[in-house]
Amino acid sequence: xxxxxxxxxxxxxxxxxxxxxxxxxxVGLLLSEGLHGPGGWSLSAYVQFFSEPLNQKIFLRTLKLxxxxxxxxAVIGYATxxxxxxxxxxxxxxxxxxxxxxxxxxxxxxxxxWIVILGRTGIVNEALKFVGLxxxxxxxxxxxxxxxxxxxxxFLPLMxxxxxxALENLPKxxxxxxxxxxxxxxxxxxxxxxPLTREGLIVGGTLVFTGSLTAYITPAILGxxxxxxxxxxxxxxxxxxxxxxxxxxxxxLLIAMSFSANILLRRIATARSGK
Amino acid sequence: xxxxxxxxxxxxxxxxxGGAAQAQExxxxxxxxxxxxxxxxxxxxxxxxxxxxCKLVVETGNSVERLAKMEANKAAPVVDMAVISTTDALQASxxxxxxxxxxxxLSNYGKLYDIAKDPNGDGKSVGYTFYxxxxxxxxxxxxxxSWADLLKPEYASHVAWxxxxxxxxxxxxxxxxxxxxxxxxxxxxxxxxxxxxxxxIVTFYVKSSQLVQLMQQEEIWAAPIGRFSxxxxxxxxxxxxxxxxxxxxxxxxxxxxxxxxxKNRDLALQFMxxxxxxxxxxxxxxxxxxxPANAEVKVSDAVANNITYGEDTAKNLKLIPAAVALDNxxxxxxxxxAKVGQ
Numbered sequence: 001x002x003x004x005x006x007x008x009x010x011x012x013x014x015x016x017x018x019x020x021x022x023x024x025x026x027v028g029l030l031l032s033e034g035l036h037g038p039g040g041w042s043l044s045a046y047v048q049f050f051s052e053p054l055n056q057k058i059f060l061r062t063l064k065l066x067x068x069x070x071x072x073x074a075v076i077g078y079a080t081x082x083x084x085x086x087x088x089x090x091x092x093x094x095x096x097x098x099x100x101x102x103x104x105x106x107x108x109x110x111x112x113x114w115i116v117i118l119g120r121t122g123i124v125n126e127a128l129k130f131v132g133l134x135x136x137x138x139x140x141x142x143x144x145x146x147x148x149x150x151x152x153x154x155f156l157p158l159m160x161x162x163x164x165x166a167l168e169n170l171p172k173x174x175x176x177x178x179x180x181x182x183x184x185x186x187x188x189x190x191x192x193x194x195p196l197t198r199e200g201l202i203v204g205g206t207l208v209f210t211g212s213l214t215a216y217i218t219p220a221i222l223g224x225x226x227x228x229x230x231x232x233x234x235x236x237x238x239x240x241x242x243x244x245x246x247x248x249x250x251x252x253l254l255i256a257m258s259f260s261a262n263i264l265l266r267r268i269a270t271a272r273s274g275k
Numbered sequence: 276x277x278x279x280x281x282x283x284x285x286x287x288x289x290x291x292x293g294g295a296a297q298a299q300e301x302x303x304x305x306x307x308x309x310x311x312x313x314x315x316x317x318x319x320x321x322x323x324x325x326x327x328x329c330k331l332v333v334e335t336g337n338s339v340e341r342l343a344k345m346e347a348n349k350a351a352p353v354v355d356m357a358v359i360s361t362t363d364a365l366q367a368s369x370x371x372x373x374x375x376x377x378x379x380x381l382s383n384y385g386k387l388y389d390i391a392k393d394p395n396g397d398g399k400s401v402g403y404t405f406y407x408x409x410x411x412x413x414x415x416x417x418x419x420x421s422w423a424d425l426l427k428p429e430y431a432s433h434v435a436w437x438x439x440x441x442x443x444x445x446x447x448x449x450x451x452x453x454x455x456x457x458x459x460x461x462x463x464x465x466x467x468x469x470x471x472x473x474x475x476i477v478t479f480y481v482k483s484s485q486l487v488q489l490m491q492q493e494e495i496w497a498a499p500i501g502r503f504s505x506x507x508x509x510x511x512x513x514x515x516x517x518x519x520x521x522x523x524x525x526x527x528x529x530x531x532x533x534x535x536x537x538k539n540r541d542l543a544l545q546f547m548x549x550x551x552x553x554x555x556x557x558x559x560x561x562x563x564x565x566x567p568a569n570a571e572v573k574v575s576d577a578v579a580n581n582i583t584y585g586e587d588t589a590k591n592l593k594l595i596p597a598a599v600a601l602d603n604x605x606x607x608x609x610x611x612x613a614k615v616g617q
Contacts, residue, residue: 054612112488119492139432141494142478225438225479228616239339240440241608 027255034248045245055233059253062230065144066212066257069151073159073208074201078193081163085170096164099157107154111221114150115141118222146222147229154218155211159204166200167193198269202262209261213254230254301329303542306345306357308529309335311564318558323549329542338363345372345534355537356547360442362604364400364530365597373399373532380544383551383569388589391528391568395597400530403550404565407526407583407592408446410518411490411508412497419518422447423454425497426468431475433496435486438479439466439611446525447499448607449595453522460599462607470614479615487511501526502583506563509581526583526592529565560584 037044049055084095102110117123118140125137140146170193178188194201219229228236234250237243307315312335320331334341338359345354349372359367367373375398378384384392384401391402412419417430425434437443448465449458457464469476477495480486483504489495491511500508508515531547533540549555556569566583567574574584583589 052612054616115488115494116492119494121493139477220481221485225440225481225616226473236440239337241605242339242343 030248031252031255032248034245034252036245045249049246049249054228058228058230058233061144061227062213063257065148065151065229066209066261068148069155069212070159070205070209070261072152073156074205076156077159077163077204078189080160081167082193084160084164085167096161099160099164102153103157107215107217108221110154111150111218114146114153114222118146118149141222142224142226144223144227147219147227150218150222151212151215154215155208158207158211162200162204162207163197164200166197170196194269201269202265205265206258206262209265210258213257301327301539301542302332303327303329303356303539303546304332304334304354305543305546306334306336306341306354308358309337311562314559314562314564318562319550319555322555323546326549327542327545331546342367342372346370349535352534352536352538354534355539356531356533356543358403358529358531361394361400361402361528361530361594361597362600364532365395365397365601367532368395368397368399369601372535374535374537375399376401376531376533376547377544380541381548381551383548383553386553386569386571387551388568388570388586390589390592390594394528394530400532401547401551402528402530402568403547403556404559404568405526405528405583405589405592405594406566407502407524407588408443408450408499409502409520409524410497410499411486411505412516412518413490413514414516415514416496419497419516420521421454422450422499422520422522423468424520425499426451426472428475430497431472432477434476435478435480435489435495435498436469436476437483437499438481439607439615441481442527443483443499443501444611445600445604445607446527446595450499450520450522450525450593453593454520460603461610462603463610466607466610466614473615490515502566502581506581523591523593524588526594528568528594 034045035041035043050059080099084092084099087095119125120137120139122140124140125134128134128138174192174196175188178192183191213229214231216231216235219227219232220235223229223232225232225236230250230253234247234254237247237250312333320333324331334344334354336344341357341359342363345352345357345367348354364373378393378398378401381401387402388405390405394400394402410419410422410425416433417424419425424430425436437447439445439448445462448462448469451468452458452462452465455464455468477489480498483498483500484507486495486498486500486504487507490498490508490513502517505517531550533543537543551569553569553571556567557572557574559565560567560572560574560582561578563578563581570586570589574582579585583592
């Protein structure tokens with residue numbers, strides 16, 4: 001397309017300079033804060049952070065919830081996306097519109113709705129009481145369950161959209177052909193659908209996982225200080241404790257976890273496809 | 276070479292214009308909480324600007340940010356006066372950021388309640404407002420006569436408790452400790468009592484605004500709050516009361532401080548004096564923004580019921596001394612995170 005590389009570089013230069021100034025440099029500065037000890041460069045902030053049992057627990061909880069939300073979103077996402085791509089064109093468009101619709105509503109409003117739904121007098125508890133599954137209201141609010149549900153609802157559309165576009169590129173005959181040749185649905189999924197849609201899974205999975213790790217409003221409102229996650233801990237460390245080295249450690253962990261998730265998803269997708 | 280010329284002429288222009296403006300008009304830079312600024316502007320800032328013929332520059336933010344800024348600008352202070360909590364004032368005093376206040380230049384100083392006069396005992400702060408912290412509760416569901424009542428088995432699962440990181444957290448723990456007969460400043464006993472019930476307690480709140488919704492949907496029946504958060508609860512169509520526990524009410528105070536090395540000392544003192552005047556304190560109280568520290572302020576019962584008001588209230592507030600709060604703050608957070616946070 002270009003006569004020489006220099007032209008291509010020149011075109012990319014403004015964006016690259018912008019990204020470097022407003023993103024790479026600040027991130028570098030932020031991360032270096034966590035590597036400064038009293039006597040120069042050191043890992044003491046990391047050692048200190050992980051020596052606190054509470055911090056270990058919050059790290060593991062964040063990882064666990066992120067993985068659970070991503071896995072659940074993938075399962076529901078594949079089923080929904082497959083159903084959507086099998087629909088006639090007009091319905092498909094409307095369905096995708098419905099999936100995207102919640103993303104146009106502020107996460108604050110969506111999260112607050114969960115407070116009403118999951119409350120003691122909320123619809124979930126009323127329904128459970130009505131069918132006789134419980135006498136006294138069950139506590140959902142300010143638990144990991146509430147945070148899990150809030151995050152899943154927040155990020156599921158990203159997974160569905162990524163998988164819909166991946167499944168659209170799946171050759172129409174591939175699945176029927178495999179079925180005719182005797183493959184069951186599990187085999188079809190593992191051997192046909194997954195390998196051919198892995199880019200969608202990687203993109204969707206990374207978006208959902210990264211989103212779950214870095215969401216602040218949902219864990220703050222639905223979990224509160226009883227279910228601290230790295231992001232809410234980060235806020236506490238900065239605004240209350242003024243502990244900037246610890247904040248830098250948390251920021252590094254969040255970035256590292258996001259990159260690791262992306263690499264891991266790539267590995268899973270390529271291993272299954274045998275490539 | 277060319278660039279240098281452009282830059283230096285630009286700088287000369289900026290400086291020149293700035294210098295001219297300064298000659299015209301004095302400026303006073305204040306640092307305040309980012310709260311009710313529209314009302315402050317009408318009641319306090321604008322009238323003061325007219326009175327002094329000067330210009331007010333208002334910096335806002337939470338106290339952590341503002342203290343960090345003061346520390347960073349220590350060599351060449353930007354802010355002339357600031358309003359912060361008594362604890363933050365003591366921290367600033369220890370860090371050498373603030374100066375002694377010449378109260379002889381404050382004509383309204385004598386009108387203040389005793390607790391507002393030099394609350395830290397170092398001559399470097401003057402209280403302009405204080406508030407009570409007690410318990411908002413459902414009068415039809417429970418009876419609260421002591422801070423310890425909140426932890427009764429039949430009540431605990433309907434209580435929201437302030438997180439240690441909030442302004443209400445330590446005072447509420449201090450009163451719980453008093454109720455348990457344990458008044459050690461390390462707060463270990465009340466933190467342990469809360470930790471025992473941590474699975475029952477609905478949430479450890481960070482923002483009192485969140486409590487209104489929880490109260491409305493009957494998620495909670497009671498929570499320790501500052502009096503300044505009471506108004507939205509009073510508007511709910513629920514039988515809610517303000518507890519007067521036998522151990523008393525606690526609370527907090529905000530103070531005015533003068534930056535060390537501030538250039539506009541006299542103007543800052545004039546501004547502080549105006550803020551403490553009966554006229555301004557009455558208007559701020561009537562707008563239900565801050566409770567008055569000036570004892571001459573008279574307000575209607577309707578207003579008095581929504582703020583922290585009156586000599587008896589002021590006298591009976593059991594406030595945690597700033598030195599205790601400052602010396603124990605990190606230990607409280609560590610103890611809380613270890614026992615309750617997990």
